[in-house]
Amino acid sequence: MATMMAWGVSEQGWRKGPWTPEEDKLLSEYVSLHGEGRWSSVARSAGLNRSGKSCRLRWVNYLRPGLKRGQLTPQEEGIIIELHALWGNKWSTIARYLPGRTDNEIKNYWRTHFKKKEKCSRKHEQRKQQIKQLEEQQLEQQEQQQQQPLEHDMMIRSVLFHAETSTDQKKTTEPQERQQTAFTHTTNYDQHQCLPHHHVMYQDVASWSDTVGDDMLWDGLWNLDD
DNA sequence: AACTCGTCCAACCGCAGGTTC
DNA sequence: TGAACCTGCGGTTGGACGAGT
Numbered sequence A: 001m002a003t004m005m006a007w008g009v010s011e012q013g014w015r016k017g018p019w020t021p022e023e024d025k026l027l028s029e030y031v032s033l034h035g036e037g038r039w040s041s042v043a044r045s046a047g048l049n050r051s052g053k054s055c056r057l058r059w060v061n062y063l064r065p066g067l068k069r070g071q072l073t074p075q076e077e078g079i080i081i082e083l084h085a086l087w088g089n090k091w092s093t094i095a096r097y098l099p100g101r102t103d104n105e106i107k108n109y110w111r112t113h114f115k116k117k118e119k120c121s122r123k124h125e126q127r128k129q130q131i132k133q134l135e136e137q138q139l140e141q142q143e144q145q146q147q148q149p150l151e152h153d154m155m156i157r158s159v160l161f162h163a164e165t166s167t168d169q170k171k172t173t174e175p176q177e178r179q180q181t182a183f184t185h186t187t188n189y190d191q192h193q194c195l196p197h198h199h200v201m202y203q204d205v206a207s208w209s210d211t212v213g214d215d216m217l218w219d220g221l222w223n224l225d226d
Numbered sequence B: 001a002a003c004t005c006g007t008c009c010a011a012c013c014g015c016a017g018g019t020t021c
Numbered sequence C: 001t002g003a004a005c006c007t008g009c010g011g012t013t014g015g016a017c018g019a020g021t
Helices: A021-034 A039-045 A052-063 A074-087 A091-096 A103-133 A136-147 A151-172 A175-192 A205-212 A214-225
Strands: none
Touching (some): A021 A052, A039 A052, A052 A103, A074 A091, A091 A103
């Protein structure tokens, strides 16, 4: 991949660009012997002509034992969506709740899907325009809608309610407890009958998205971010 | 077959906060 | 106490690759 990239040498003389298998081997051996940390000395002591930062990044994102490779599962996607709604771009924090996944991986995943948001937002704007144009014609209908809120609004409110409650839990619980509640409190929502689909979010986000539509899923979350 | 587009992934950079001396 | 260094985080970049046209 990066073979075509114009990688070279930094001002400090460190090698840059893709890691070779030999470098990986050197780094892995050194860390397994001496442990993580002191990355600057790792770079020197392991015989790697790499910056400490580069060594750390390579270890954390690629060489560290227990890393999962491959696509994120729907469950993991659900957790990411949920935690991002709570904490925003705190990738490292989110990554702690996904064993074997790195912040970089999660960040990359979100970024890929962020583009989806932009598209959805544009669609949403178009919809708003259309709604504006039809506003006068729909006055009577709007009165009806006020009595029976749109499913979309219900969705957003439910997610907001969910986030608020989760945030409260976050304030009062330890990380491990939080992790547990993150998986269990959906049941509470079923009890509240706030969001009939909600448990699906954890089981199969993709299918949920299919059910409610991308716009609905993403628009709701983005509003939450705002 | 060639091109475009979207996604995935690895790696770099700058910054902020922590630690050491 | 403050400067220098280290570490970790979030943002960004850009090549590879597959799917669609």
